[in-house]
Amino acid sequence: MGVSVPTQAAPERGTQTRIGAAFAPAMSALRSLEVDTRLLGMLGALLLIWVGFNILSGGTFLSARNLWNLSVQSASIAIMATGMVLIIVSRNIDLSVGSMLGFLGYTMAMIQAVWIPNDLGFGHEQPLTWIITLVLGIALGALIGGLQGFVVAYGGVPSFIVTLGGLLVWRGLIFRYAQGQTIAPMESTFQMLGGGTVGTRVGALGEWPSWTLGIVLCLAIVYLQISSRRRRRRYAFPVRPLWAEGLVGAVSCGIVLGVVWVANSYPLPVNVALQYAEEHGITVPPGGLFIPTGVAFPVLIMLIVTLVVTFLATRRRFGRYVYAIGGNPDAAALAGINVRRTIMLTFALMGSLAAISAAVQTARLNAAVTNLGVQNELDVISAAVIGGTSFSGGIGTVPGAILGAVVMQSLRSGMVLLLVDSPTQDIVVGLVLVVAVGLDTFVRRGVR
Amino acid sequence: MLTQTTPTPAPVTQRVPLVEMRNIQVSFGGVRAVGGVSIDLYAGEVVGLVGGNGAGKSTLMRTLSGARPPDSGQIVINGQPVTIGNPRDAKALGIETIYQTLALADNLDAPANVFLGREVTAATTLDDAAMESATRKVIGRLNPNFKNFKAPVLRLSGGQRQAVAIARAIHFNARVLIMDEPTAALGPAETAQVHTLIRQLKSEGIGIFLVSHDIHDVFDLSERISVMYHGKLVGTVNKNDVTTDEVLGMIILGKPPTKLTQQDLAELHG
Numbered sequence: 138m139g140v141s142v143p144t145q146a147a148p149e150r151g152t153q154t155r156i157g158a159a160f161a162p163a164m165s166a167l168r169s170l171e172v173d174t175r176l177l178g179m180l181g182a183l184l185l186i187w188v189g190f191n192i193l194s195g196g197t198f199l200s201a202r203n204l205w206n207l208s209v210q211s212a213s214i215a216i217m218a219t220g221m222v223l224i225i226v227s228r229n230i231d232l233s234v235g236s237m238l239g240f241l242g243y244t245m246a247m248i249q250a251v252w253i254p255n256d257l258g259f260g261h262e263q264p265l266t267w268i269i270t271l272v273l274g275i276a277l278g279a280l281i282g283g284l285q286g287f288v289v290a291y292g293g294v295p296s297f298i299v300t301l302g303g304l305l306v307w308r309g310l311i312f313r314y315a316q317g318q319t320i321a322p323m324e325s326t327f328q329m330l331g332g333g334t335v336g337t338r339v340g341a342l343g344e345w346p347s348w349t350l351g352i353v354l355c356l357a358i359v360y361l362q363i364s365s366r367r368r369r370r371r372y373a374f375p376v377r378p379l380w381a382e383g384l385v386g387a388v389s390c391g392i393v394l395g396v397v398w399v400a401n402s403y404p405l406p407v408n409v410a411l412q413y414a415e416e417h418g419i420t421v422p423p424g425g426l427f428i429p430t431g432v433a434f435p436v437l438i439m440l441i442v443t444l445v446v447t448f449l450a451t452r453r454r455f456g457r458y459v460y461a462i463g464g465n466p467d468a469a470a471l472a473g474i475n476v477r478r479t480i481m482l483t484f485a486l487m488g489s490l491a492a493i494s495a496a497v498q499t500a501r502l503n504a505a506v507t508n509l510g511v512q513n514e515l516d517v518i519s520a521a522v523i524g525g526t527s528f529s530g531g532i533g534t535v536p537g538a539i540l541g542a543v544v545m546q547s548l549r550s551g552m553v554l555l556l557v558d559s560p561t562q563d564i565v566v567g568l569v570l571v572v573a574v575g576l577d578t579f580v581r582r583g584v585r
Numbered sequence: 586m587l588t589q590t591t592p593t594p595a596p597v598t599q600r601v602p603l604v605e606m607r608n609i610q611v612s613f614g615g616v617r618a619v620g621g622v623s624i625d626l627y628a629g630e631v632v633g634l635v636g637g638n639g640a641g642k643s644t645l646m647r648t649l650s651g652a653r654p655p656d657s658g659q660i661v662i663n664g665q666p667v668t669i670g671n672p673r674d675a676k677a678l679g680i681e682t683i684y685q686t687l688a689l690a691d692n693l694d695a696p697a698n699v700f701l702g703r704e705v706t707a708a709t710t711l712d713d714a715a716m717e718s719a720t721r722k723v724i725g726r727l728n729p730n731f732k733n734f735k736a737p738v739l740r741l742s743g744g745q746r747q748a749v750a751i752a753r754a755i756h757f758n759a760r761v762l763i764m765d766e767p768t769a770a771l772g773p774a775e776t777a778q779v780h781t782l783i784r785q786l787k788s789e790g791i792g793i794f795l796v797s798h799d800i801h802d803v804f805d806l807s808e809r810i811s812v813m814y815h816g817k818l819v820g821t822v823n824k825n826d827v828t829t830d831e832v833l834g835m836i837i838l839g840k841p842p843t844k845l846t847q848q849d850l851a852e853l854h855g
Binding site for chain 1: 689697702703704710
């Protein structure tokens with residue numbers, strides 16, 4: 138008996154190990170890279186989408202112009218998606234972000250276009266108007282987000298209900314005090330936040346500051362790698378093999394510099410460039426003037442938000458507690474974590490991020506309209522979920538949500554290029570959302 | 586090897602108890618879960634807390650761990666009356682708890698769970714390396730085969746998860762340890778490991794409340810046994826003075842040994 142059993146099992150196991158052996162070097166290489174395989178999978182999917190659209194659109198999709206616009210369009214959803222990750226990770230939901238965005242955008246428009254210049258009598262185009270507007274907007278966002286969070290955490294009302302109420306209330310308030318009016322124009326420095334142009338001022342970094350940003354980011358990546366290695370060495374923990382460390386660093390820096398390169402390959406519009414040349418006494422060469430636009434301000438803002446929220450999520454107690462609450466709320470409470478305060482803070486953070494997105498959107502439109510941000514909550518939640526955030530709580534990453542936002546926007550923008558009508562776009566995006574989450578659940582169950 | 590006959594230092598009456606719980610009452614919406622229970626615990630002692638389902642033993646322990654403050658009654662630690670309003674208060678007093686459910690955040694790794702609520706920080710950011718290092722040390726003591734310090738505890742075996750929960754309780758210099766059914770989910774080898782650990786902790790002067798269904802575990806490990814029945818304390822007995830049958834009688838019939846009749850004992854086995 139004891140002999141016959143293994144011989145029966147042997148052939149089967151043989152094929153398995155043979156298949157396993159074929160993949161083994163790749164798998165072990167991947168393991169020593171210690172990268173998030175799901176993030177890698179999403180990058181792969183994004184690449185597929187990009188290449189597919191590029192072929193279908195005859196090379197238009199991967200043009201600098203389209204990618205630059207794509208980055209700007211993704212930014213405002215991506216900014217909010219970073220906060221939505223933390224909300225969903227802690228087993229809550231915020232349906233009010235679109236309405237909050239509308240309300241906050243409206244308020245910020247009133248501050249700069251009516252209250253500061255007219256009611257307070259300071260006049261238009263004051264140097265501090267944009268920053269005062271932005272700071273007040275972010276503070277108000279934190280306040281109304283925190284208010285919703287307070288009702289959820291201390292009142293014990295489910296977040297779905299509270300924020301569904303918020304969705305109606307904030308939108309209703311806009312209609313009440315705007316009376317259907319559009320508030321415009323925005324102050325010109327404020328407009329830069331949207332990435333547009335006013336005269337010869339451009340809402341982007343320009344060529345050399347963009348390269349500088351790219352290089353600084355690369356240095357930061359390398360520094361973080363070295364310091365993390367040194368810390369693990371000090372405790373005699375295993376570290377990545379050097380080749381893996383080098384590869385991860387090189388690929389990360391490559392992506393950063395690639396983004397900068399694309400942004401710098403997108404020239405300023407002809408008339409803006411001509412005006413710029415005139416003002417700066419540049420003679421226009423016969424082939425036309427190529428002035429690189431550089432990284433757009435909305436993208437820069439998104440980058441800063443991503444870094445800040447990632448830092449909060451992974452390096453601070455606050456983030457650790459958010460994930461612990463999502464994993465096991467009872468355990469978190471028994472560990473002495475102030476669960477209620479933590480939940481309230483996630484909503485306050487969400488509110489302030491909605492304010493930042495509101496600034497980007499009103500600046501881009503150069504106006505606040507009553508339907509600003511309508512249905513944004515769906516895009517934001519979709520971005521977080523496509524990015525791997527799980528509704529069962531405790532799982533989700535900020536970079537994943539950013540990728541999710543870019544995937545969503547790529548689909549929309551690609552379909553616009555292919556002249557797909559808007560109802561069909563919705564159908565496709567809806568299907569992709571369900572399929573993406575279904576696939577992810579399937580794969581994760583397999584891993585367990 | 587430790588044997589059953591190891592003489593246990595009987596608590597001398599003039600020593601100050603590590604923990605005194607006096608007349609503790611807890612009600613849930615009109616239902617009295619714990620009705621005026623008083624028990625105590627000395628340093629270096631294991632007190633077994635036994636009783637049937639719903640007897641109130643876990644609820645009583647939750648008042649000590651801060652999970653559910655008592656409605657009335659007094660808790661005295663080392664002769665000092667204290668108020669334990671939440672788990673943080675309990676931990677500040679050196680009272681650590683290993684819950685039956687283990688109370689782990691499944692999505693986090695072992696170091697994050699061990700230090701949950703008490704993270705080590707360097708310049709206000711989490712010092713994960715320091716926490717991992719400390720976790721490797723303390724878990725290494727409990728289970729030398731433990732290797733997965735980076736995996737979510739969800740992926741660990743029952744015994745490894747138990748090790749994480751125990752590590753969390755003993756890493757912070759506990760004076761009082763509450764163990765709620767510490768071996769309920771474990772195999773024989775792992776149970777033996779936990780028994781060894783309990784004896785070791787006891788020898789270090791830690792007082793342990795051992796909540797258990799398993800009467801043999803309790804007889805094996807504790808000096809004294811407190812029995813609860815329907816939210817009341819039936820009595821606290823010295824292990825060496827009673828038989829398992831007498832304790833079973835206390836658990837099932839709610840009668841102290843002196844009031845147990847021969848007929849009662851016969852019914853227990855009937």
